[in-house]
Amino acid sequence: MTVRDETILARPVVTKANKGLLHVQRFFGYLAMALAIFLVGLPVYWTIIAAFKESAEIYRIPPTWVPLNPTFENFSRAWNAAPFGRYYINSFITTLGGTLAKVLLAVLSAYALAFLRFPRKDLVFLVLLAGLMIPPEITIVPNYLTVGRLGWINTYAGIIIPSAAVAYGTFLLRQAFLALPFEVIEAARVDGAGHVRILLSIVIPMSQPAIVTMALLALVARWNDFLWPLLVTHTSDMRTLPIGIFWLRNSEGVINWGVVMAGSLFLIVPVLLVFLWLQRYIVEGIAAGAVKG
Amino acid sequence: MPSPRERHEWLLFVLLIGPNLALFAVFTYWPLIYNFYLSFVRWNFLRPTKPFVGLDNYANVFSSAQFWTIVTNTFVFAFFSVGLTLIIGLALALLINQPLRYRNTARAVLFSPVIMSGAVVAVVWSYIFDPRYGLIDQFLRPLGIASPNWLSDPAWAMPAVIIVYVWKNLGYAVVIYLAGLQGIPRELYEAARVDGAGPWARFWHVTLPGLSPIAFFLSVTSVLATFQAFDIIKVLTDGGPVISTTTLIYHLYTLGFVSYDAGQAGVVAVVLFMIMLVLTIIQIRYLEQRVNYG
Numbered sequence: 001m002t003v004r005d006e007t008i009l010a011r012p013v014v015t016k017a018n019k020g021l022l023h024v025q026r027f028f029g030y031l032a033m034a035l036a037i038f039l040v041g042l043p044v045y046w047t048i049i050a051a052f053k054e055s056a057e058i059y060r061i062p063p064t065w066v067p068l069n070p071t072f073e074n075f076s077r078a079w080n081a082a083p084f085g086r087y088y089i090n091s092f093i094t095t096l097g098g099t100l101a102k103v104l105l106a107v108l109s110a111y112a113l114a115f116l117r118f119p120r121k122d123l124v125f126l127v128l129l130a131g132l133m134i135p136p137e138i139t140i141v142p143n144y145l146t147v148g149r150l151g152w153i154n155t156y157a158g159i160i161i162p163s164a165a166v167a168y169g170t171f172l173l174r175q176a177f178l179a180l181p182f183e184v185i186e187a188a189r190v191d192g193a194g195h196v197r198i199l200l201s202i203v204i205p206m207s208q209p210a211i212v213t214m215a216l217l218a219l220v221a222r223w224n225d226f227l228w229p230l231l232v233t234h235t236s237d238m239r240t241l242p243i244g245i246f247w248l249r250n251s252e253g254v255i256n257w258g259v260v261m262a263g264s265l266f267l268i269v270p271v272l273l274v275f276l277w278l279q280r281y282i283v284e285g286i287a288a289g290a291v292k293g
Numbered sequence: 294m295p296s297p298r299e300r301h302e303w304l305l306f307v308l309l310i311g312p313n314l315a316l317f318a319v320f321t322y323w324p325l326i327y328n329f330y331l332s333f334v335r336w337n338f339l340r341p342t343k344p345f346v347g348l349d350n351y352a353n354v355f356s357s358a359q360f361w362t363i364v365t366n367t368f369v370f371a372f373f374s375v376g377l378t379l380i381i382g383l384a385l386a387l388l389i390n391q392p393l394r395y396r397n398t399a400r401a402v403l404f405s406p407v408i409m410s411g412a413v414v415a416v417v418w419s420y421i422f423d424p425r426y427g428l429i430d431q432f433l434r435p436l437g438i439a440s441p442n443w444l445s446d447p448a449w450a451m452p453a454v455i456i457v458y459v460w461k462n463l464g465y466a467v468v469i470y471l472a473g474l475q476g477i478p479r480e481l482y483e484a485a486r487v488d489g490a491g492p493w494a495r496f497w498h499v500t501l502p503g504l505s506p507i508a509f510f511l512s513v514t515s516v517l518a519t520f521q522a523f524d525i526i527k528v529l530t531d532g533g534p535v536i537s538t539t540t541l542i543y544h545l546y547t548l549g550f551v552s553y554d555a556g557q558a559g560v561v562a563v564v565l566f567m568i569m570l571v572l573t574i575i576q577i578r579y580l581e582q583r584v585n586y587g
Contacts (some may be wrong), residue, residue: 039403042428063431065333116305134570139320141547224412268417271408
């Protein structure tokens, strides 16, 4: 996957005159890459070694750059210091539930906007898009009151539903649906396929990359969501991972960095694994969205 | 008169898009309106009455010295975070945008903090900033520099928050810049070369103008994002020490959920919304222009 991408880059014509310059350029390119990897990698490395150090070693000056007696003790202590098992379950439920809701709503809305007739459809689309101008952060007080009135404080519904509506995702999928070959859909319609058939057997399979990208962006956003779950959950057994690590730092930080860093790795590792596996969809999706404007 | 078939389609349209629109109405549009309403009443959540007080809440908020410090904090945070991200991001993107081996690996590594939770990033950095045992101190000590008390010194807390924010979001700018650089037609470079333009001239007359729409997009969306930044500030400094890292969004949170002052929280929500609306409109205007002339 790395190799294929390189072909996009047209290589400049190399003449003798600028060959030297090109070498210098490349040198600085590699230097920049090394610097970038160092900048991101060092804090992550520092976290990992702290998680494996014995607690006395963390408070040693000067510090060790490789743990002297690598131990898993911090991980078990972090796991016992806070109900991480429960945090994982809560995070999985709210992330999957929230993402599923978003994908479903986006697919249905986009299908309606792309393929169905409705008077002043453009206006409906505009109302939906205008939602992008209202950041969720400014809605916290009224939404807390609404969720309270619905009896959803400290519930999964209370975490998931207020952020389930989807504007940007609908926009992305509508674009993707409109780009599908019209003849294929028309042919299916002539063959007597109804909307459900067309949606399930043509539209969804053919726009799979767009749906996957949209779903992944929603997944990452739900998994990392902090402000709203912090407000709407009150008991330790309803907290999600980002809230959990915050509380763990507050109770164990400074005096027990090894435990806190081990807890941090509980959050970082799964996300990094998913990212390494699917980074193409995520990175390309974000880049494409920006360039097309 | 619409045909029965057409009416059937209308009904289906409403069924499909209805739930999404209903959620928007309840959890996005209604809160916006309700914030306006709240900004005109005096209401402590714990009390049953909400007397109408006209512009009192606005007067109270705008006349407090604290509020203007918070507004300044918000803009300082936005300016330095976005400025540093855009400049460092551009430099890295320009250098990496060559047929180098492992280029995509570097891009992925740089991007990885973007998808990490802000809360966990801030937790990790609160250890890095530890003035005695943290990572930064390990580099300062050999130089004979004493580490500042990053998170408990009002002069250093904001720089600390900015450093973490830039660290987390730099990769996003790099990815967007790289995409923009690939969108600049090769022929422009070739033409400039034929005209005898050196690398510096090509940068000024081809690369920079070619990137300016992307840079504009990045700067507006990044400024909007800084106005919404909460998790890093909450975890790293809790808005402090004193109010040195309190931004408008953090202030809104404190008013609403610490002092239970719905009226003043409403005012801050309205102010924040207005600022962001103006920025968004500028962006849309600009994009429209680009479509018209480009």
